[in-house]
Amino acid sequence: MTDAAASTQVSEKGFVPALLLCFFLGSLGIHRFYVGKIGTGILMLITLGGLGIWTIIDFVLIAVGSFKDKEGLPLAR
Numbered sequence: 001m002t003d004a005a006a007s008t009q010v011s012e013k014g015f016v017p018a019l020l021l022c023f024f025l026g027s028l029g030i031h032r033f034y035v036g037k038i039g040t041g042i043l044m045l046i047t048l049g050g051l052g053i054w055t056i057i058d059f060v061l062i063a064v065g066s067f068k069d070k071e072g073l074p075l076a077r
Contacts (some may be wrong), residue, residue, distance in 0.1 A: 036070030
């Protein structure tokens with residue numbers, strides 16, 4: 001697969017659901033469970049989103065389009 005083909009692939013997970021899950025349930029890591037990142041979702045659940053800091057960082061990453069799913073693909077817009 002070429003770099004051009006890899007860059008055109010997007011996740012089947014959506015941008016809007018991930019952003020809303022992060023906003024409303026971010027401290028529980030639900031947005032990470034949604035995109036398939038189970039391990040870090042559990043860590044966020046235990047630490048309450050890194051006491052909120054991790055949640056804010058994820059929210060910004062999702063909002064600017066840099067957040068990726070478990071396969072490294074950008075979320076579908």
